[in-house]
Amino acid sequence: MHYVMIGNGVAGITAALKIRERDRHARISVIGGESDYFFSRTALMYAFMDRMNPRDLEPYERKSYDAQRIERIRGWAAGLDANRKIVRLDDGREIAYDRLLLAGGSVPNRAPWAGLDTVRDGVVQFVSLQNLADCERLTPSTRQAVVAGGGLIGVELVECLVHHGVEVDFLVRDSWYWPVALNREEGAIVSDHIRHCGVRLHLEQEVDRVTAGADGRVSSVRTNKGVEFPCQLLGTCIGVRPAIDWLKSGAPGLALGRGIKVADDFRASLPDVWAAGDCAEFTRPDGGSLLEQIWYSAKRQGESAARAMLGDTAAYRPPLFYNSAKFFEIEYTTVGEVTRAPAGATTFFHRVPGKDASIRIVENEGAVVGVNLLGSRWNHKWFEKWIAERRSMAHVVANLHLAQFDVEFGRLALESVRAAFQSAERRAA
Amino acid sequence: MIKSGSAHSLLHDVKNRGISAWLLAAILTGFYLVLYFTEWLAVPARMIGLESKWTLYGLLYTLAVTAGGVHVIRKYRHNRYQVIRTCVVIFVQSVFAFSIPQMLKFLHQPEYYFSYFWPLKMDYLTPSYIFSLPLPYILYSFLGSALLVPLLGALFGKRWYCSWICGCGGLANTFGEPWRHLSDKSNASWRIERVTVHAVLGASLLLTAMLFISWGAGKTNPAIVQWTAGFQSFYGLMVSSMLAGVVGVGLYPLGGTRVWCRFFCPMAALLGLVQKVGRYRIAVKENMCISCGMCSKYCEMGIDVRSYAQANESFTRASCVGCGLCAEVCPRGVLRLENVRTQAPQQAALVQIEGIRADRRLV
Numbered sequence: 001m002h003y004v005m006i007g008n009g010v011a012g013i014t015a016a017l018k019i020r021e022r023d024r025h026a027r028i029s030v031i032g033g034e035s036d037y038f039f040s041r042t043a044l045m046y047a048f049m050d051r052m053n054p055r056d057l058e059p060y061e062r063k064s065y066d067a068q069r070i071e072r073i074r075g076w077a078a079g080l081d082a083n084r085k086i087v088r089l090d091d092g093r094e095i096a097y098d099r100l101l102l103a104g105g106s107v108p109n110r111a112p113w114a115g116l117d118t119v120r121d122g123v124v125q126f127v128s129l130q131n132l133a134d135c136e137r138l139t140p141s142t143r144q145a146v147v148a149g150g151g152l153i154g155v156e157l158v159e160c161l162v163h164h165g166v167e168v169d170f171l172v173r174d175s176w177y178w179p180v181a182l183n184r185e186e187g188a189i190v191s192d193h194i195r196h197c198g199v200r201l202h203l204e205q206e207v208d209r210v211t212a213g214a215d216g217r218v219s220s221v222r223t224n225k226g227v228e229f230p231c232q233l234l235g236t237c238i239g240v241r242p243a244i245d246w247l248k249s250g251a252p253g254l255a256l257g258r259g260i261k262v263a264d265d266f267r268a269s270l271p272d273v274w275a276a277g278d279c280a281e282f283t284r285p286d287g288g289s290l291l292e293q294i295w296y297s298a299k300r301q302g303e304s305a306a307r308a309m310l311g312d313t314a315a316y317r318p319p320l321f322y323n324s325a326k327f328f329e330i331e332y333t334t335v336g337e338v339t340r341a342p343a344g345a346t347t348f349f350h351r352v353p354g355k356d357a358s359i360r361i362v363e364n365e366g367a368v369v370g371v372n373l374l375g376s377r378w379n380h381k382w383f384e385k386w387i388a389e390r391r392s393m394a395h396v397v398a399n400l401h402l403a404q405f406d407v408e409f410g411r412l413a414l415e416s417v418r419a420a421f422q423s424a425e426r427r428a429a
Numbered sequence: 430m431i432k433s434g435s436a437h438s439l440l441h442d443v444k445n446r447g448i449s450a451w452l453l454a455a456i457l458t459g460f461y462l463v464l465y466f467t468e469w470l471a472v473p474a475r476m477i478g479l480e481s482k483w484t485l486y487g488l489l490y491t492l493a494v495t496a497g498g499v500h501v502i503r504k505y506r507h508n509r510y511q512v513i514r515t516c517v518v519i520f521v522q523s524v525f526a527f528s529i530p531q532m533l534k535f536l537h538q539p540e541y542y543f544s545y546f547w548p549l550k551m552d553y554l555t556p557s558y559i560f561s562l563p564l565p566y567i568l569y570s571f572l573g574s575a576l577l578v579p580l581l582g583a584l585f586g587k588r589w590y591c592s593w594i595c596g597c598g599g600l601a602n603t604f605g606e607p608w609r610h611l612s613d614k615s616n617a618s619w620r621i622e623r624v625t626v627h628a629v630l631g632a633s634l635l636l637t638a639m640l641f642i643s644w645g646a647g648k649t650n651p652a653i654v655q656w657t658a659g660f661q662s663f664y665g666l667m668v669s670s671m672l673a674g675v676v677g678v679g680l681y682p683l684g685g686t687r688v689w690c691r692f693f694c695p696m697a698a699l700l701g702l703v704q705k706v707g708r709y710r711i712a713v714k715e716n717m718c719i720s721c722g723m724c725s726k727y728c729e730m731g732i733d734v735r736s737y738a739q740a741n742e743s744f745t746r747a748s749c750v751g752c753g754l755c756a757e758v759c760p761r762g763v764l765r766l767e768n769v770r771t772q773a774p775q776q777a778a779l780v781q782i783e784g785i786r787a788d789r790r791l792v
């Protein structure tokens with residue numbers, strides 16, 4: 001049995017390792033176009049800032065792949081023939097499979113801005129190793145940069161550029177920072193911190209037109225408010241989409257939507273083909289589509305898809321949402337539904353005096369449904385447990401200390417949180 | 430990518446085994462060779478009114494720990510574990526490892542270092558030496574090595590000594606900060622480390638046993654005395670001078686800061702065995718690791734922390750000195766140093782890749 005994975009990201013490699021764990025004899029191959037070895041995309045920023053060497057980004061020792069008998073094939077898949085069970089690479093090589101996993105991840109969204117077609121250099125993204133190489137090539141000749149897009153990748157690129165002494169104008173379309181995940185108050189804490197770190201953050205502004213200089217390199221950006229920002233580098237961090245372009249014409253019969261359409265056992269519409277990670281699109285029970293595009297989900301899906309390919313029949317059910325991030329120095333943890341909590345939910349929010357730290361707990365019908373935590377460390381497992389047990393907000397506040405995960409001697413003092421909660425309770429009563 | 434500017438290039442070069450790092454390693458190594466094998470340093474020592482080259486060395490060492498410590502405190506000022514720990518390191522070095530011994534000498538007392546214990550300091554269980562001291566020193570030596578060291582090790586892990594008290598660890602965590610990431614993280618070096626560090630521990634135990642035998646039965650058995658003396662001077666040259674000094678500190682800019690602690694220190698080996706059965710561990714938050722590798726990169730003991738974190742496995746490694754830097758640099762707050770009463774296994778993890786870590790299981 002020959003298992004082939006297209007994509008050597010976390011989904012593809014996790015699947016390969018899981019298959020090897022269960023099947024000592026199968027032949028396993030992983031095709032990757034971006035790099036010879038699996039690397040951690042989440043650490044791109046640390047390579048950019050010289051806190052790590054590119055090699056340090058690889059989560060497993062190189063010889064592990066030989067030890068696990070995982071064949072690595074460097075190249076870009078360009079076609080898939082499900083009748084002959086063959087993957088064709090763009091250099092003409094053909095690879096036969098018995099079972100195939102599509103785990104090609106995502107690519108950056110294309111920007112719709114006027115003038116981009118006249119720009120030959122200086123516009124970068126921050127998703128792949130090749131993007132990193134572009135950034136590194138351009139940064140030494142960059143004094144001012146504009147970064148567009150207020151998500152997690154944008155803020156990482158901004159941090160890297162600031163580290164290299166570049167003046168950054170950071171354009172965020174929304175009226176506060178990252179409204180899909182943060183409420184106004186947390187958005188303000190993060191915005192203040194980003195500005196404090198030397199970034200010119202502009203809310204409610206987006207790119208309207210891009211201008212190139214005589215040499216073809218980007219020279220300025222005009223926003224929807226008519227403001228002109230001179231720059232030698234423009235970072236476009238306006239989200240990612242599944243990397244399925246090659247499948248549109250190269251894989252006849254494969255059902256595609258925003259991503260590769262799969263059933264809840266990761267099966268795509270062609271026989272013996274599965275998909276997992278950033279590129280897989282599920283259908284929700286209510287008919288809507290579901291794309292999970294974070295590290296944790298890619299790893300989880302890679303493992304579950306491997307089980308499915310091995311013949312297990314359990315259906316994939318995404319667990320309660322959680323995520324973590326870091327905005328310069330501020331750490332962030334979230335569990336459950338916060339900004340998308342049902343109408344009628346009640347919220348407790350407290351900012352710890354004198355610190356860039358806050359706690360938000362959202363309760364609906366007497367049960368906590370989500371938390372947003374900034375500026376100190378928490379073990380999300382406790383919140384998952386409380387949400388699953390439908391605990392009240394009062395219970396969670398009383399037990400917060402259990403979930404603390406700060407360093408020794410450095411625990412966040414909870415007195416102000418509990419006092420604020422009690423006075424909020426009194427006001428409500 | 431290196432920050433532009435010649436100052437940054439030089440900094441990168443010296444921190445990443447560039448030419449300047451080799452040069453600095455040569456200077457440091459040369460310094461230790463001169464210190465151990467010549468009397469040249471006695472001259473500058475006398476010039477500034479110090480009685481011997483060793484006092485001068487103690488002074489320089491204390492200055493390096495203090496200056497490096499101030500830098501470390503500033504760098505990690507948001508992390509109270511690091512701030513408190515580094516303050517203690519500076520305090521212990523300047524008071525227990527420098528001022529008190531000098532004062533004792535001045536008062537015509539034995540020059541005793543209360544922050545050192547057997548088997549790091551072999552003298553303190555060498556009968557011919559220790560029994561020549563007044564009773565309180567004898568008691569401190571024996572109770573310290575036999576009771577205090579293992580007891581605190583069981584309660585708090587070896588960190589209480591290796592990264593709070595010990596001078597070798599103190600220098601590594603202060604002056605050595607720029608080179609902590611150079612430790613080798615491969616499985617192969619882990620295998621080597623386990624052999625070498627336990628071999629030195631074995632040698633130190635053997636030597637101590639021989640010292641007691643020759644002290645007790647030497648009169649009737651001059652051959653034993655002779656062998657023991659030979660072994661003692663070999664151990665002193667190889668372990669205390671070459672490995673702890675020349676290799677241990679001289680190679681900071683090439684091999685990282687804890688080469689001595691990791692590969693050779695008998696005290697670390699002993700405390701490591703205690704640590705394995707004690708309360709200390711690094712707790713891993715379940716399914717929160719993004720495999721970025723910062724923790725492994727900045728582990729001075731060469732532990733591949735990421736391999737545990739991404740497998741959702743809270744762990745205790747014998748070599749871990751509990752410096753806490755993995756928890757500090759982790760951008761997702763995945764790791765936490767803690768002392769737990771029972772080492773309860775974590776809840777079954779959602780994602781656990783066992784296959785790839787098969788050889789880790791050999792330990």
Ligand SMILES: Cc1cc2nc3c(=O)[nH]c(=O)nc-3n(C[C@H](O)[C@H](O)[C@H](O)COP(=O)(O)OP(=O)(O)OC[C@H]3O[C@@H](n4cnc5c(N)ncnc54)[C@H](O)[C@@H]3O)c2cc1C
Nearest residue numbers: 007009010011033034076077104105277278293294295298
């Ligand atoms: C800068 C950055 C920071 C991030 N930080 C976080 C974070 O902190 N936390 C978090 O949860 N998530 C983070 N993410 C998201 C996370 O990295 C992704 O969700 C995750 O990597 C998806 O894994 P995957 O295996 O599905 O795809 P990928 O990691 O994208 O891997 C897919 C691989 O397949 C290759 N490939 C694609 N098509 C082909 C083809 N036709 N032939 C051959 N090879 C192909 C790609 O080049 C790629 O190497 C971050 C993403 C970026 C870009």
Ligand code: SF4
Nearest residue numbers: 718721722724738759
């Ligand atoms: S630093 Fe944290 S997130 Fe990164 S690999 Fe280590 S434990 Fe995982």
